[in-house]
Amino acid sequence: MKENPIRSLPGIPMLLAMLALLLVCGYVFVRGLDGNDSVLIGGALLVGAVAALSLIGLYMVEPNQSAVLSLFGKYVGTVHDNGLRWNNPFFTKRKVSLRVRNFESGRLKVNELDGSPIEIAAVIVWRVVDSAEAVFNVDDYESFVHIQSEAALRAMATTYPYDQHEDGQISLRSHPAEISDRLKEHLDERLTSAGVDVLEARISHLAYAAEIAHAMLQRQQANAVVAARARIVAGACGMVEMALAELQKSGVVALDEERKAAMVSNLLVVLCGDRGTQPVVNAGSLY
Numbered sequence: 001m002k003e004n005p006i007r008s009l010p011g012i013p014m015l016l017a018m019l020a021l022l023l024v025c026g027y028v029f030v031r032g033l034d035g036n037d038s039v040l041i042g043g044a045l046l047v048g049a050v051a052a053l054s055l056i057g058l059y060m061v062e063p064n065q066s067a068v069l070s071l072f073g074k075y076v077g078t079v080h081d082n083g084l085r086w087n088n089p090f091f092t093k094r095k096v097s098l099r100v101r102n103f104e105s106g107r108l109k110v111n112e113l114d115g116s117p118i119e120i121a122a123v124i125v126w127r128v129v130d131s132a133e134a135v136f137n138v139d140d141y142e143s144f145v146h147i148q149s150e151a152a153l154r155a156m157a158t159t160y161p162y163d164q165h166e167d168g169q170i171s172l173r174s175h176p177a178e179i180s181d182r183l184k185e186h187l188d189e190r191l192t193s194a195g196v197d198v199l200e201a202r203i204s205h206l207a208y209a210a211e212i213a214h215a216m217l218q219r220q221q222a223n224a225v226v227a228a229r230a231r232i233v234a235g236a237c238g239m240v241e242m243a244l245a246e247l248q249k250s251g252v253v254a255l256d257e258e259r260k261a262a263m264v265s266n267l268l269v270v271l272c273g274d275r276g277t278q279p280v281v282n283a284g285s286l287y
Contacts, residue, residue: 006077
């Protein structure tokens with residue numbers, strides 16, 4: 001089922017013409033009564049009934065709206081012209097909004113790629129691009145969009161981990177742009193048959209489920225501490241290496257391997273310790 005644009009007549013001229021015709025029919029009907037002319041009376045009633053029936057063919061199409069026309073269950077075409085329009089009064093007319101719409105899905109509880117339960121929600125921006133498909137391919141296109149959006153969000157969330165465990169790995173938390181693109185692809189596959197185009201899809205809520213949130217928070221904190229410690233140690237080793245190189249270059253003091261090891265140990269304690277160290281002043285000789 002594809003949309004078939006169809007022409008319609010301007011509604012205001014048709015309305016004026018039918019009102020004028022009704023007035024003429026009323027005048028002829030009165031003249032027929034005065035002259036007891038059954039032909040005039042019958043003709044006036046017949047034409048007046050046709051004019052009154054034709055008024056049913058008037059309908060309004062607002063901006064960013066279309067009217068899907070069908071005749072006794074058969075699709076005729078779609079009207080996009082705005083304003084008061086007129087078509088065959090026997091056509092059934094169903095209005096479809098073409099405006100951009102958005103909604104936020106409920107918070108869904110799913111298992112991510114590693115099997116951990118998470119809560120996830122998304123904001124979907126969409127619009128109807130094919131009125132015929134939206135009306136005839138699905139029973140209720142708005143309900144279809146909502147249900148299929150949640151299904152696509154569930155399917156997408158199960159294929160990615162919550163956190164990034166390897167370099168270059170796409171995860172729900174670390175790659176929001178890529179995740180949004182993947183979600184939009186899932187939605188396009190599901191909603192194209194309903195004449196719906198997804199303009200944007202973004203994650204609006206992402207968190208671990210309540211039953212594991214505390215444990216996962218501790219794991220994240222531990223990972224942060226390990227990463228911070230690794231950086232501190234790397235920086236401390238660089239500073240120790242630089243200090244030994246400067247002492248050797250300037251010739252201020254000559255240190256054997258044992259003294260170098262002691263100096264390295266003391267500097268690492270000072271640079272890597274959580275608390276401030278207490279200095280010890282050597283008042284005697286160097287050895």
